[in-house]
Amino acid sequence: MNNKAFFKEKVIVITGASGGIGRAAALAFARCGAKVVIAARNEEKLGSLKEEIHRQGGQALAIKTDICSFSDTEGMARETIVKWGRIDIVIANAGQFVQDAPGEIDLQAYERSLAVNFMGTLHVVKSVLPEMRRRGRGHIVIVNSLDAKKGIVGDGPYVAAKAALDGFGDVLRQELTARGIRVTSIYPGRVDTPMIAHIRVPRISPKMSPERVARAMIRGIKRNRAVMVVPAAFFPLGSLNNLFPRLADRAYRVLKIQGKDG
Numbered sequence: 001m002n003n004k005a006f007f008k009e010k011v012i013v014i015t016g017a018s019g020g021i022g023r024a025a026a027l028a029f030a031r032c033g034a035k036v037v038i039a040a041r042n043e044e045k046l047g048s049l050k051e052e053i054h055r056q057g058g059q060a061l062a063i064k065t066d067i068c069s070f071s072d073t074e075g076m077a078r079e080t081i082v083k084w085g086r087i088d089i090v091i092a093n094a095g096q097f098v099q100d101a102p103g104e105i106d107l108q109a110y111e112r113s114l115a116v117n118f119m120g121t122l123h124v125v126k127s128v129l130p131e132m133r134r135r136g137r138g139h140i141v142i143v144n145s146l147d148a149k150k151g152i153v154g155d156g157p158y159v160a161a162k163a164a165l166d167g168f169g170d171v172l173r174q175e176l177t178a179r180g181i182r183v184t185s186i187y188p189g190r191v192d193t194p195m196i197a198h199i200r201v202p203r204i205s206p207k208m209s210p211e212r213v214a215r216a217m218i219r220g221i222k223r224n225r226a227v228m229v230v231p232a233a234f235f236p237l238g239s240l241n242n243l244f245p246r247l248a249d250r251a252y253r254v255l256k257i258q259g260k261d262g
């Protein structure tokens, strides 16, 4: 089935849609004929994205949402159902890149990262679940990161939250299968978005476009993939790190995967 036939009139909630991957995903799904709910905190950016989608003939509903607040995410789900009657797909994409100085264990940085990247994602998923359960169908896409499979020095707070999300996604998929609800976890490598604009990366791990991640999402949903690593060539990284962690550490060090600021 082609993308338009598959996604036409599907109601898709996308968090973190005001920029980067979420914005690219919203435009891609809207082009396929989906009704997209674009959620984030920045109303101005949501407003201009909504206009762009409408100009292209698509349908969009903008909802100001802070995923750190469960009442906000519940409101987002409620407003979607009032407007369009159901939620077919949720893309739990909103996130923040939180680093600390290596070895310092900055507690506030960890708390902030877990609040947004982990608890925020749980808020989003928990808010859409009652409606999906009632209908016995739905698809949840959790936007994780390759960093959950192999940590990068200095990224402790971010890596810890994404690793927690890795476990959550794994359990959730098994728990919801029998209820007819699908779960896909997606693990992009580096993506050219404002999130990591301050990092110069080595050639071996170039930044890909957010549109490429959006295309992977489309494939992942259509094929009901449990896990998607983007680019797929990085798929063995997690296994390499599990089997030979020091070798993986060394490879990251030698290849300067960490990159540089500036």
Ligand SMILES: NC(=O)c1ccc[n+]([C@@H]2O[C@H](COP(=O)([O-])OP(=O)(O)OC[C@H]3O[C@@H](n4cnc5c(N)ncnc54)[C@H](OP(=O)(O)O)[C@@H]3O)[C@@H](O)[C@H]2O)c1
Pocket (backbone or CB within 6 Å): 015, 016, 017, 018, 019, 020, 021, 022, 039, 040, 041, 042, 043, 045, 065, 066, 067, 068, 093, 094, 095, 096, 097, 116, 120, 143, 144, 145, 146, 187, 188, 189, 190, 191, 192, 193, 194, 195, 196
């Ligand atoms: N860029 C990468 O290299 C990369 C790689 C792997 C995975 N990822 C993951 O991909 C996802 C999107 O990242 P991106 O690269 O597109 O980053 P981005 O360009 O910085 O966009 C992040 C989005 O999340 C939203 N957001 C942040 N905090 C929020 C909150 N508390 N409530 C609601 N929305 C919030 C932001 O909107 P507002 O500020 O308007 O709220 C923005 O729309 C994240 O989960 C990230 O971890 C990124």
